[in-house]
Amino acid sequence: MxxxxxxxxxxxxxxxxxxxxxxxxxxxxxxxxxxxxxxxxxxxxxxxxxxxxxxxxxxxxxxxxxxxxxxxxxxxxxxxxxxxxxxxxxxxxxxxxxxxxxxxxxxxxxxxxxxxxxxxxxxxxxxxxxxxxxxxxxxxxxxxxxxxxxxxxxxxxxxxxxxxxxxxxxxxxxxxEPDHHDLVLSVVSHTPHLIAYTMVGVADHLRRVSQQEVIKYSASGFRDFTRIAASDPTMWRDVFLTNKEATLDILGRFTEELFMLQRAIRMGDGQMLHDYFSRTREIRRGIIEAGQDTDAPDFGRVPKKGEG
Amino acid sequence: MxxxxxxxxxxxxxxxxxxxxxxxxxxxxxxxxxxxxxxxxxxxxxxxxxxxxxxxxxxxxxxxxxxxxxxxxxxxxxxxxxxxxxxxxxxxxxxxxxxxxxxxxxxxxxxxxxxxxxxxxxxxxxxxxxxxxxxxxxxxxxxxxxxxxxxxxxxxxxxxxxxxxxxxxxxxxxxxEPDHHDLVLSVVSHTPHLIAYTMVGVADHLRRVSQQEVIKYSASGFRDFTRIAASDPTMWRDVFLTNKEATLDILGRFTEELFMLQRAIRMGDGQMLHDYFSRTREIRRGIIEAGQDTDAPDFGRVPKKGEG
CATH class of the missing domain: 3.40.50.720 (NAD(P)-binding Rossmann-like Domain)
Incomplete structure (x- = not known):
């Protein structure tokens, strides 16, 4: 070129x-x-x-x-x-x-x-x-x-x-359009980052579960959050301070939704949970098809055959 | 053997x-x-x-x-x-x-x-x-x-x-010990999965941001959540119904923590956000050192040099 x-x-x-x-x-x-x-x-x-x-x-x-x-x-x-x-x-x-x-x-x-x-x-x-x-x-x-x-x-x-x-x-x-950009990014990037930071923070504070345990057993889901929560603190501070309105909007929706699922757990509503967890699979399929992620299990970070 | x-x-x-x-x-x-x-x-x-x-x-x-x-x-x-x-x-x-x-x-x-x-x-x-x-x-x-x-x-x-x-x-x-197991797993696995499901659900519902946009622009953080939220619905329904107490406990802490960060965003407290985001980096380092994840950027799913 x-x-x-x-x-x-x-x-x-x-x-x-x-x-x-x-x-x-x-x-x-x-x-x-x-x-x-x-x-x-x-x-x-x-x-x-x-x-x-x-x-x-x-x-x-x-x-x-x-x-x-x-x-x-x-x-x-x-x-x-x-x-x-x-x-x-x-x-x-x-x-x-x-x-x-x-x-x-x-x-x-x-x-x-x-x-x-x-x-x-x-x-x-x-x-x-x-x-x-x-x-x-x-x-x-x-x-x-x-x-x-x-x-x-x-x-x-x-x-x-x-x-x-x-x-x-x-x-x-x-x-x-700039405002639409800020809303879309709040959904696909800013709010997910804040949530990941929060979850890692909760794990860090919890006295009954040691940090050593959190680290040792992180392969069961938590480590994906820690990757996101290892991003640059200054960059992310500025993102939240400057995209305040959209972030607070999406956070509000997130909390509502979380409370609904929390209630379903408390009430033992298995049907509602199953339906919810089935729908979210569809979006994943779309992302793989759009070439925006790999469908290799675990992002392909699985050890090769024979390594064990 | x-x-x-x-x-x-x-x-x-x-x-x-x-x-x-x-x-x-x-x-x-x-x-x-x-x-x-x-x-x-x-x-x-x-x-x-x-x-x-x-x-x-x-x-x-x-x-x-x-x-x-x-x-x-x-x-x-x-x-x-x-x-x-x-x-x-x-x-x-x-x-x-x-x-x-x-x-x-x-x-x-x-x-x-x-x-x-x-x-x-x-x-x-x-x-x-x-x-x-x-x-x-x-x-x-x-x-x-x-x-x-x-x-x-x-x-x-x-x-x-x-x-x-x-x-x-x-x-x-x-x-x-079984009860301690259930608490630890609630922190490192069960609650993170519920949160990932919730975030993907929010994106799915939002009318002002199309599902097409969510899929196209997912590489900015969201796709890591969708991987977790693509897990087996029946398995996860049963996890939440049978580890109810620990999940509700950790969810409560998560919500408190999220509200604190949400308030910092609303009040424009940049120092608090920066401090919080800096601490979570430490845990990531521990996980890499413990051999429970790769430190290759993006889990190593980056295209190889020359592919572009």
């Missing part, structure tokens, strides 16, 4: 940025890649492992002359970064972000963007439980969705160019 | 029984394996794929002359099966079960057991989201815990013999 942007600036050098850097290099999509991270340690690591061509101490320096700027910082600091880089953005540059919440990013970043740049909010639905500049890998976005929530009056050519970058990294592209 | 039991009868031919059959054959641990399943279709499948040596229409016939009988049926029907097989059990036979709840199984099965057999309740903490006679594989128990909750006065030799069978299949063995 050929170069799509001459100079890409990655602001924030965690899992997403480092995966983008690797993917852009592997497919030759960027002429030059610059980077900035707030932490000196992260900047040193990025240089050491050759993640980007140049690392700068400030975001303003990193974006100088870039035709694509990608904000890969927690949602809570996007506005501050936008303000800082605004005077240094090149004429005709595209600015995008990878935040998990879109309305709050638009409200925080939008007002700072000069008229001569294209601000196109985005969100790759890809990630792992790991974080930091060493955690990235080129195939992170393969067969994953990259959502864009373009504002009214977005230049179609700038949007197409950005889409061609992410599809060249293997992603599928979709467009969505 | 050498034969540990001359004739093993598997009552119920789902994921656990079919995995036991494969593991016992692979390691040559049983002289002969017989089986029984309530459904004619399951019996036919078991014969067709050569899972067991002989399949019987009744549990009573299957246990005839067996020196080990394994009850692999849902917890809710264990008592009825025990009553049915009791008059047919051989002198000195060992009877065990693989139910996820132990107090209820002891109460249901125990009274039917004749004095001339060894009844040793057990629970392998192993499983996948799949069920039925075709879903088993020999390595299911490798490096997984197999818990026993022996009753007072259990013959040590009979217990040792049973332990040697499950360790020969690759499992680690532990003993526990």
């Amino acid at each position: 050929s170069v799509i942007y001459q100079k890409v600036a990655l602001i924030g050098l965690g899992l997403i940025a480092s995966s983008m850097a690797r993917a852009m290099r592997e497919h030759g999509l960027a002429g030059e890649i610059t980077g900035h991270a707030r932490s000196a340690e992260t900047r040193a690591t990025a240089l050491e492992i050759g993640l980007v061509d140049k690392v700068f101490d400030t975001a303003a320096e990193a974006v100088d002359g870039a035709d694509l700027v990608v904000l890969c910082v927690p949602v809570g600091v996007m506005g501050q970064i936008a303000e800082e880089i605004a005077p240094h953005l090149a004429e005709g540059a595209t600015v995008t972000d990878v935040g998990s919440v879109k309305r709050a990013v638009i409200d925080a970043v939008g007002p700072h963007m000069p008229a001569h740049v294209h601000f196109i909010p985005g969100h790759p639905l890809a990630g792992t439980e790991q974080s930091g500049p060493r955690s990235g890998f080129a195939s992170l976005f393969v067969n994953r969705w990259w959502l864009f929530t373009p504002l009214e009056g977005t230049d179609p050519a700038a949007l197409d160019r950005l889409k061609s970058l992410v599809t060249a990294m293997g992603a599928n592209v979709d467009e969505m | 050498s034969v540990i039991y001359q004739k093993v009868a598997l009552i119920g031919l789902g994921l656990i029984a079919s995995s036991m059959a494969r593991a016992m054959r692979e390691h040559g641990l049983a002289g002969e394996i017989t089986g029984h399943a309530r459904s004619a279709e399951t019996r036919a499948t078991a014969l067709e794929i050569g899972l067991v040596d002989k399949v019987f229409d009744t549990a009573a016939e299957a246990v005839d002359g067996a020196d080990l009988v394994v009850l692999c049926v849902p917890v809710g029907v264990m008592g009825q099966i025990a009553e049915e097989i009791a008059p047919h059990l051989a002198e000195g036979a060992t009877v065990t079960d693989v139910g996820s709840v132990k107090r209820a199984v002891i109460d249901a099965v125990g009274p039917h057991m004749p004095a001339h057999v060894h009844f040793i309740p057990g629970h392998p903490l192993a499983g996948t989201e799949q069920s039925g006679p075709r879903s088993g594989f020999a390595s299911l128990f490798v490096n997984r815990w197999w818990l026993f909750t022996p009753l007072e006065g259990t013959d040590p030799a009979a217990l040792d013999r049973l332990k040697s069978l499950v360790t020969a299949m690759g499992a680690n063995v532990d003993e526990m």
